[in-house]
Amino acid sequence: MKYLKDLCQLCGISGDEDAVRAYLTERIAALPDILEMRTDALGNLLVHKKGAAEPKHTLMLGAHMDEVGLIVTGIRSDGTLSLAAVGGVDADVVLGRNVMVGEKKLPGVIGSTPIHLLSGSARDEKPKMDALYADIGAKDADEAKQYVSPGDSIYFMGEFTELGGGRVSSKAIDDRFGCAVLLELLESELPFDMWFGFFVQEEVGLRGSRTAAYAINPDFAVILEATTAADLDGVTGDAAVCRLGGGPVVSFMDRSTIYDKELYAMAFKEAQELGIPCQTKSRIAGGNDAGAVHVSREGVRTLAISVPCRCLHSPSCVAQMSDMEQCMQLTKIMMEKIAEL
Amino acid sequence: MKQQIIADMLTALCRITGISGDETNIAMVALEFLKFYCPDARISHGNVIGTCGSSDPDAPHVLLDAHIDQIGMIVTSITDDGFVTVGNVGGIDRRLLPAQRVHLHGSRVIDGVVCAMPPHLSDGDEKVPKFEDIRIDTGFSAEELRQIISPGDSVTFAGNIARLLGDRFTSPALDDRCGVAAILSALHSVKDEELPCRVTVLFSTQEEVGERGAKIGCFAANPDIALAVDVSFARNLGDSETKTGKMGEGPMIGYSPSLSKSVSKTLSCIADEVQIPWQYEVMAGTTGTNADQFSVCREGVKACTVSIPLRYMHTPAEIISLRDVMLTGELLAAYLRRCKG
Numbered sequence: 065m066k067y068l069k070d071l072c073q074l075c076g077i078s079g080d081e082d083a084v085r086a087y088l089t090e091r092i093a094a095l096p097d098i099l100e101m102r103t104d105a106l107g108n109l110l111v112h113k114k115g116a117a118e119p120k121h122t123l124m125l126g127a128h129m130d131e132v133g134l135i136v137t138g139i140r141s142d143g144t145l146s147l148a149a150v151g152g153v154d155a156d157v158v159l160g161r162n163v164m165v166g167e168k169k170l171p172g173v174i175g176s177t178p179i180h181l182l183s184g185s186a187r188d189e190k191p192k193m194d195a196l197y198a199d200i201g202a203k204d205a206d207e208a209k210q211y212v213s214p215g216d217s218i219y220f221m222g223e224f225t226e227l228g229g230g231r232v233s234s235k236a237i238d239d240r241f242g243c244a245v246l247l248e249l250l251e252s253e254l255p256f257d258m259w260f261g262f263f264v265q266e267e268v269g270l271r272g273s274r275t276a277a278y279a280i281n282p283d284f285a286v287i288l289e290a291t292t293a294a295d296l297d298g299v300t301g302d303a304a305v306c307r308l309g310g311g312p313v314v315s316f317m318d319r320s321t322i323y324d325k326e327l328y329a330m331a332f333k334e335a336q337e338l339g340i341p342c343q344t345k346s347r348i349a350g351g352n353d354a355g356a357v358h359v360s361r362e363g364v365r366t367l368a369i370s371v372p373c374r375c376l377h378s379p380s381c382v383a384q385m386s387d388m389e390q391c392m393q394l395t396k397i398m399m400e401k402i403a404e405l
Numbered sequence: 406m407k408q409q410i411i412a413d414m415l416t417a418l419c420r421i422t423g424i425s426g427d428e429t430n431i432a433m434v435a436l437e438f439l440k441f442y443c444p445d446a447r448i449s450h451g452n453v454i455g456t457c458g459s460s461d462p463d464a465p466h467v468l469l470d471a472h473i474d475q476i477g478m479i480v481t482s483i484t485d486d487g488f489v490t491v492g493n494v495g496g497i498d499r500r501l502l503p504a505q506r507v508h509l510h511g512s513r514v515i516d517g518v519v520c521a522m523p524p525h526l527s528d529g530d531e532k533v534p535k536f537e538d539i540r541i542d543t544g545f546s547a548e549e550l551r552q553i554i555s556p557g558d559s560v561t562f563a564g565n566i567a568r569l570l571g572d573r574f575t576s577p578a579l580d581d582r583c584g585v586a587a588i589l590s591a592l593h594s595v596k597d598e599e600l601p602c603r604v605t606v607l608f609s610t611q612e613e614v615g616e617r618g619a620k621i622g623c624f625a626a627n628p629d630i631a632l633a634v635d636v637s638f639a640r641n642l643g644d645s646e647t648k649t650g651k652m653g654e655g656p657m658i659g660y661s662p663s664l665s666k667s668v669s670k671t672l673s674c675i676a677d678e679v680q681i682p683w684q685y686e687v688m689a690g691t692t693g694t695n696a697d698q699f700s701v702c703r704e705g706v707k708a709c710t711v712s713i714p715l716r717y718m719h720t721p722a723e724i725i726s727l728r729d730v731m732l733t734g735e736l737l738a739a740y741l742r743r744c745k746g
Binding site for chain 2: 140141142144154156157159160161162170171172173174175176177178179180181187188189190191197199200201202203207208211221222223225226227228229230231233294296297298374375378379380382384
């Protein structure tokens with residue numbers, strides 16, 4: 065996962081994926097056997113790479129470039145910035161955090177009323193996003209307006225850190241992990257010609273993958289994602305959803321897709337033959353670009369391979385490197401097996 | 406003292422952590438700074454204490470105090486599944502704990518993330534977790550963790566130390582490292598002058614758990630007058646105008662039944678005389694600062710508060726104005742020059 069750290073530290077919330085696309089474009093442009101690389105109207109990066117053989121079916125691998133974050137909605141009279149969530153962000157994972165604001169990535173913080181000035185009951189209520197604002201240190205609205213405009217992005221500051229047990233924490237593992245897998249696969253020699261889609265705007269409703277899938281018109285698609293793990297202390301049985309260290313997550317169903325049953329079964333069989341663990345989600349939760357891709361045009365047979373990730377959609381996602389590497393292994397074998405279908 | 410020098414000093418002071426009861430490292434740094442101005446400076450029962458000014462035993466004796474401890478958490482146990490349980494040290498805002506990045510200070514410092522349920526799996530109306538339900542994920546197994554971490558070890562919040570726009574500065578623990586900086590700035594101003602008063606400087610421990618270092622430090626110093634230099638609330642849009650001061654508009658001078666009215670008025674008059682902007686901080690009873698201990702020390706001490714307005718108190722992203730720190734230093738220096746008893 066040599067590109068994971070770099071990619072996670074790039075800033076690109078939904079609708080503002082330029083930095084991620086530029087990073088990928090630069091590296092992919094230097095690779096051999098690229099038949100086509102183009103950016104569509106929404107900003108999706110679509111790459112067609114030549115492989116050893118002509119495929120029987122068109123296969124697309126997909127991952128999304130955008131991460132969750134916040135957007136400036138206005139400048140308040142005291143120079144602080146009102147904001148809204150871009151994607152599913154809980155207010156409690158941004159309150160009191162460092163952020164970067166706008167193209168210049170000005171350092172700022174997310175503030176709210178300090179606990180000392182809250183009544184007893186308010187201290188026990190989860191904060192609401194509309195009670196939060198960003199503070200870049202502007203002394204008044206006029207100063208703030210010199211640096212920031214409504215619509216500017218607010219990015220999490222979530223350093224890439226190694227934890228114990230082969231785990232890492234960073235912002236944006238969802239879904240720079242997927243981008244990192246796709247980029248490494250693009251560097252490898254492929255068994256047959258394949259399409260790679262780096263999508264925009266997943267976090268605001270699977271929007272980029274919709275036009276990308278239309279354009280590429282694949283027969284099969286494999287989506288690389290990060291999915292929510294709730295294997296926290298005291299969480300037992302199905303409530304854990306999936307577990308770190310349990311290997312790639314392959315779902316039969318989530319909130320956006322009922323997956324292709326043959327591909328689902330094949331993934332578990334291939335994982336077993338590879339000798340790697342593979343797990344499914346024990347709750348019907350979340351969703352990913354498969355939701356838009358599998359209903360594209362006349363339908364696309366779709367599978368999602370996800371890395372289990374704690375604290376998803378926060379500045380401190382936690383994932384395990386072995387799970388990521390196993391996702392990559394499983395993706396490689398699935399590419400080959402799908403070609404034989 | 407110039408703002409950049411204050412910023413550099415704050416960076417040095419905030420980079421070192423010291424939650425209440427574990428102030429040794431920050432005390433060593435504060436001691437090195439204090440030795441420039443008080444050659445006799447030493448650590449006594451955890452507090453950093455030094456003297457300067459008049460050697461006349463009949464000259465009035467002024468204590469300048471700022472606390473060196475910061476809020477944090479303390480390890481209470483390691484669960485069999487390898488999660489760390491913690492208790493609070495000082496007034497922690499539990500609302501901002503989910504997905505918070507922390508450092509655990511064991512036999513070495515390791516990173517951790519406070520466990521959180523992602524939005525995909527929460528039903529939206531959950532209460533803020535109680536402290537006994539907080540868990541920290543370090544990646545390590547219970548067995549590995551027990552080699553590194555023990556009950557009683559400190560846990561601090563990761564945060565960014567940065568200059569924002571203008572004279573604004575953000576860091577964890579500005580409460581009350583900026584008070585330490587203001588006092589050092591005052592001592593720098595008067596270092597080559599004959600002062601009419603005796604001065605004891607106290608950088609005190611354990612303020613956040615009940616002003617305990619101040620209690621013993623003041624007893625030891627036995628001053629006539631004691632000034633607690635701490636932080637107070639800087640106003641944001643919508644905050645109560647009577648409970649908050651304006652950031653960037655100078656120190657807040659305390660007026661309260663528990664404080665010495667004569668000292669409050671003297672400070673205000675001196676500020677007017679030397680044209681230092683200042684603000685009222687009126688409190689109806691005790692002050693929640695070390696001044697509450699000073700006033701009732703031994704046979705009683707004339708106590709007052711001088712507060713630096715601070716935003717987002719007790720979050721890892723506090724903000725102050727460097728100008729306020731500078732002006733607070735100037736006010737303290739002016740007071741020392743005029744304190745004839």
